[in-house]
Amino acid sequence: MPPDPQDELFALLERLGVTQVTVRHEAVFRVEDGPHLKAMLPGGHSKNLFLKDAKDRLWLVSALADSVIDLKALPKTIGAARLSFGSADLLHATLGVRPGSVSPFGLIHDVGRQVGLVLDAALLASEPLNFHPLTNTATTAISRDGLMRFLQALGVTPMVVDFTASPPRRVAQDPGGGPGVD
Numbered sequence: 001m002p003p004d005p006q007d008e009l010f011a012l013l014e015r016l017g018v019t020q021v022t023v024r025h026e027a028v029f030r031v032e033d034g035p036h037l038k039a040m041l042p043g044g045h046s047k048n049l050f051l052k053d054a055k056d057r058l059w060l061v062s063a064l065a066d067s068v069i070d071l072k073a074l075p076k077t078i079g080a081a082r083l084s085f086g087s088a089d090l091l092h093a094t095l096g097v098r099p100g101s102v103s104p105f106g107l108i109h110d111v112g113r114q115v116g117l118v119l120d121a122a123l124l125a126s127e128p129l130n131f132h133p134l135t136n137t138a139t140t141a142i143s144r145d146g147l148m149r150f151l152q153a154l155g156v157t158p159m160v161v162d163f164t165a166s167p168p169r170r171v172a173q174d175p176g177g178g179p180g181v182d
Contacts, residue, residue, distance in 0.1 A: 005096060005134045009105055016153055018146035021128075024138045028100070043141055044126025048102040050091045050115075054081035058094060062104050062131075063120035063163060073167040078118055078159055096134065103131035104147065105140070107154055117151070117158040121171050124160060 013020050023041060045065040052058055057080060063069055071083050088099050094114055095106030104117060123129060128141040142150070151158060160171045 005109070006138075009108055009133055012108065012153065013142070013146070013150060016146075016149050018142060018149055020133075020140050020142045020146065022133055022138050022140045026137065028132075028136050028139075041130055041139055041141060043128040043130050044123050045130045045139075046103065046123055048104070048131070050086040050095070050102050051083045052086040052090065053083050057081070058086060058090070058115045059083065059118060060095070060102070060104065060107070060115050061118045061120075062123060064123040064126065067120050067122055067163045069163060070168065074118075074161075077161055077168045077170060078116070080116075097132075098136075100136040101132050101134060103133070104151065104158075105131055105133055107151070107156055108134075110154075113155060117156055119158045119160050121160050121162045122164065 010020070010022075046062050047065050047067070047069075049061040049063075049069065050058070051061060051071075053075065059078065059080060061069060061074070075081060075083055086094075091102065092098060094110055095102065096109035097103075097106045104119075107115060107117065124144055126144075128143050129147055130139050130141050132138065133140040161168050162171050
């Protein structure tokens with residue numbers, strides 16, 4: 001029997017010294033689903049968009065659940081061509097997850113580093129951060145610093161975007177891990 005991908009994820013977080021708390025629950029497919037779960041779990045809850053641009057580059061946008069993502073304005077901000085949603089098959093082939101389970105944790109399967117990660121500055125201002133751990137039947141809370149340690153271990157440097165600005169704008173990371181103005 002193949003190893004459970006969640007076991008691999010949690011083992012990596014443990015090796016990195018990243019504390020996480022995971023709560024199992026019924027399947028949640030959209031941000032609008034499960035408001036009672038969000039109410040009982042503190043911190044920033046995420047929505048995650050798997051996107052493909054017109055030049056076939058792949059992007060994962062991870063934002064605060066109530067952030068507004070303007071897919072027409074975003075390409076200029078992140079240096080992409082016109083964006084559309086990536087297919088379920090491409091999502092599974094690249095991040096090893098199915099729709100409804102997308103999160104930065106899926107980057108553990110992106111061994112070719114094909115996916116550019118865009119993080120919402122508002123999400124990074126939250127503590128803890130809540131993501132699906134490769135399945136939509138659980139939510140894992142992790143600190144912002146823990147997320148950054150996880151991404152660093154994978155060799156992923158996220159682009160941080162302020163989605164509250166019009167148009168959205170890139171921001172720099174401060175040495176403490178929080179967003180700062182670019």
